[in-house]
Amino acid sequence: xxxxxxxxxxxxxxGCFFYLAGTIGLLRFPDVHSRLHALTKADNVGLFLVCLxxxxxxxxxxxxxxxxxxxxxxxxAATVSCHLxxxxxxxxxxxxxx
Amino acid sequence: MGISLVIDVLLALxxxxxxxxxxxxxxxxxSIVLFVVFGLVMALAWARLHAxxxxxxxxxxxxxxxxxxxxxxxxxxxxxxxxKRGETYLGSRWLAAPVGVLTGVLVGLxxxxxxxxxxxxxxxxxxxxxxxxETGVSNPVTGVLLxxxxxxxxxxxxxxxxxxxxxxxxxxxRAHSPGTSExxxxxxxxxxxSLVVPLTILVGIYLLRxxxxxxxxxxxxxxxxxxxxxxLSLTGRLVPTDHTPLVQRLVLVLGLLxxxxxxxxxxxxxxxxxxxxxxxxIYLVETALMISIALPLALLFAQAPGLKGRGH
Numbered sequence: 485x486x487x488x489x490x491x492x493x494x495x496x497x498x499g500c501f502f503y504l505a506g507t508i509g510l511l512r513f514p515d516v517h518s519r520l521h522a523l524t525k526a527d528n529v530g531l532f533l534v535c536l537x538x539x540x541x542x543x544x545x546x547x548x549x550x551x552x553x554x555x556x557x558x559x560x561a562a563t564v565s566c567h568l569x570x571x572x573x574x575x576x577x578x579x580x581x582x
Numbered sequence: 583m584g585i586s587l588v589i590d591v592l593l594a595l596x597x598x599x600x601x602x603x604x605x606x607x608x609x610x611x612x613s614i615v616l617f618v619v620f621g622l623v624m625a626l627a628w629a630r631l632h633a634x635x636x637x638x639x640x641x642x643x644x645x646x647x648x649x650x651x652x653x654x655x656x657x658x659x660x661x662x663x664x665x666k667r668g669e670t671y672l673g674s675r676w677l678a679a680p681v682g683v684l685t686g687v688l689v690g691l692x693x694x695x696x697x698x699x700x701x702x703x704x705x706x707x708x709x710x711x712x713x714x715x716e717t718g719v720s721n722p723v724t725g726v727l728l729x730x731x732x733x734x735x736x737x738x739x740x741x742x743x744x745x746x747x748x749x750x751x752x753x754x755x756r757a758h759s760p761g762t763s764e765x766x767x768x769x770x771x772x773x774x775x776s777l778v779v780p781l782t783i784l785v786g787i788y789l790l791r792x793x794x795x796x797x798x799x800x801x802x803x804x805x806x807x808x809x810x811x812x813x814l815s816l817t818g819r820l821v822p823t824d825h826t827p828l829v830q831r832l833v834l835v836l837g838l839l840x841x842x843x844x845x846x847x848x849x850x851x852x853x854x855x856x857x858x859x860x861x862x863x864i865y866l867v868e869t870a871l872m873i874s875i876a877l878p879l880a881l882l883f884a885q886a887p888g889l890k891g892r893g894h
Contacts, residue, residue, distance in 0.1 A: 557781075560774060
């Protein structure tokens, strides 16, 4: 195993850890907001680590840029949907609406 | 070998488990969400089977557009019958066992028949692959869809149009506004749209162009464009009209018109019906198919005979 492979394996494992933690949080946390908090960590950091690992393995600028684009789009979708779900939850409870 | 076998077995078990949850789950909403998850896992399975075209079609149409249509239907069900919210709208449960058994037998028979097929070199797939050079495209899926079985593809367009007309016929005629216009819009929505909608157009055109030599094609491209339309009507940028404007009527039948017109032209020009005279014709037909796929899907989601921009 080359150094590159070891590093990217470590990054993949770290990414999977964030996904696992986020999923456990989604299943176990008591309310919408803390669940969203757990989930977005998986989406943002987990996806970033996995993309970074695959960038190292891909060894081409094209692959790196595509993976960066995938991460940014995932980030955008996660941010907006998280915001919408949280807003909906607050409004349904009759609280302030953002 | 070892690890990929584990992934395949997990995918297969996951698919069966998800399918079971979808049909036997206690709540309709949960079933719809799990159906979308099922479509995404199915797309992964197609990708594992080296069928990227099917994987994209499954993700875009099976999970994406169908999921959006099902969620919209659920919302209408809740609107029509608020006190039944959360209740499963299952018809007769006693039908489930015989239908399940019959489906199992059918799947078993198909599997058995597949095992009896003659080996590789005499099947239609091999013949089509060997004749791929004559089609003018290098993606075998596009070649088969438009050249070798153009008749099927033409009829599929007819089915889509019929499905749209059928949905219009049973609709109440009143256009429903799917957007939540009564509440203020979150600030992030506009930013998301201004990024994502141009991207759906870009991706749609890319998929169409790539369909000639790589995974992609009119169906995936049309579904991606329709997703852009779904986003726009969901956020109230596109609002329903009471009648279908003339241009949208033309767009609805454009794929059928161009494809069958080209096919008939070739027939009278002395060639076989639905044979296409070259790569340019394939792209022309694909483009027409793409927009004739995208519009009815977006209109089905909007539950409207037509769409127009907000403020027009």
